[in-house]
Amino acid sequence: MAESWTVLKILKWTSGYLAERGIDNGRLDAELLLADLLQLDRVGLYLNFDRPLNAAELTDFRQRVGRRARREPLQYILGRAEFWSLPFRVGPAVLVPRPDTEVLVEEALARATPAARILDVGTGSGAIAVALAHELPAARVAAVDISKEALLLAAENARVNGVAERVTFTPGNLHALADGEFDLVVANPPYIAATDLAGLMPEVRDFEPQLALDGGSDGLDAYRALARQASKLLVPGGWLLVEVGAGQAPAVQELLAAAGFGELFCRADYAGIPRVVGGRHI
Ligand SMILES: C[S@@+](CC[C@H](N)C(=O)[O-])C[C@H]1O[C@@H](n2cnc3c(N)ncnc32)[C@H](O)[C@@H]1O
Structure with missing residues (x-):
């Protein structure tokens, strides 16, 4: 069975990925993008570190992270x-x-x-x-x-x-x-x-x-x-x-x-x- 992506795991991975692409606040951006997707605030994310993301959430999140990695402003992605x-x-x-x-x-x-x-x-x-x-x-x-x-x-x-x-x-x-x-x-x-x-x-x-x-x-x-x-x-x-x-x-x-x-x-x-x-x- 494929290993699941939990909130914590995907935040860690995304922070590193965005940092490699020259984005200073990669962790913060990752948290804000994921919190918005899961309709949580950042404290809510912290309380749900072990929550696995389902397939639809993962696809959506990857798209958002891809946009940010291409340097689109976070605010445009969030709207x-x-x-x-x-x-x-x-x-x-x-x-x-x-x-x-x-x-x-x-x-x-x-x-x-x-x-x-x-x-x-x-x-x-x-x-x-x-x-x-x-x-x-x-x-x-x-x-x-x-x-x-x-x-x-x-x-x-x-x-x-x-x-x-x-x-x-x-x-x-x-x-x-x-x-x-x-x-x-x-x-x-x-x-x-x-x-x-x-x-x-x-x-x-x-x-x-x-x-x-x-x-x-x-x-x-x-x-x-x-x-x-x-x-x-x-x-x-x-x-x-x-x-x-x-x-x-x-x-x-x-x-x-x-x-x-x-x-x-x-x-x-x-x-x-x-x-x-x-x-x-x-
Ligand atoms: C630096 S933005 C400021 C937007 C907003 N006031 C703010 O502070 O976030 C400048 C704005 O001026 C508008 N603008 C550019 N040239 C203009 C012109 N010739 N006449 C009127 N507005 C213009 C742009 O469309 C843009 O919305």
Whole structure:
């Protein structure tokens, strides 16, 4: 009789297999993939180390592990991600929301009035828009993205998180935004310099949407466009807050200063990397 694959045995094997393929957290990924398949949490897995997997479970698990070994992001395989401790559906049309972006949400919350009118440019999964609407029950959020597939997913995420009535999702191009009267404009735009795209991790380079990454020749195209349009988007005294890539903060601050913004600030993420730049439209 063939030897059976128990939870513990397959976790050990998968951890080694994923590590051989250059995946740092192979054990954790293996646990999350298996827990999802067996509809358990990770503690549940630990309590079921001796449980054998049946043939259907094994086939399904091998497929998932194969996808991860080919460097597909774990969140795309699971179809979900967590941001701001809220659940989000994700898929190949949207960037997986990153913990770094929570710093942008924190800075926005520090400046938003309770009934703020907020614009989220390049909303992707809707992470920023939904988190802000969730924290500010009287705020209204307009979210735009050039990707219609992303907007569909973002709208679903607003429904799942109970904020759909206060967040609108509209197709829009950040280079030609419609006029508005916003108190706060937030954006985590594409900011990778075109020449750096090839050097990204395979998970990002080969799976996340190019549209979400490519920031033009120096990575700063979106910031120029947002600074240029600030006066038609923001009320006097309103804030523009943007996430920036490592090393981009000084250049983005200069762009905002040149566009007449005041009270410029820069906030580092929890790894100490300058991550959010903002200024006030005066
Ligand atoms: C870096 S992702 C950020 C997604 C999400 N806001 C987040 O923080 O997880 C950038 C988003 O900008 C969108 N985008 C790219 N070019 C755009 C454009 N010209 N106009 C509007 N949105 C654009 C992409 O589709 C993508 O969803």
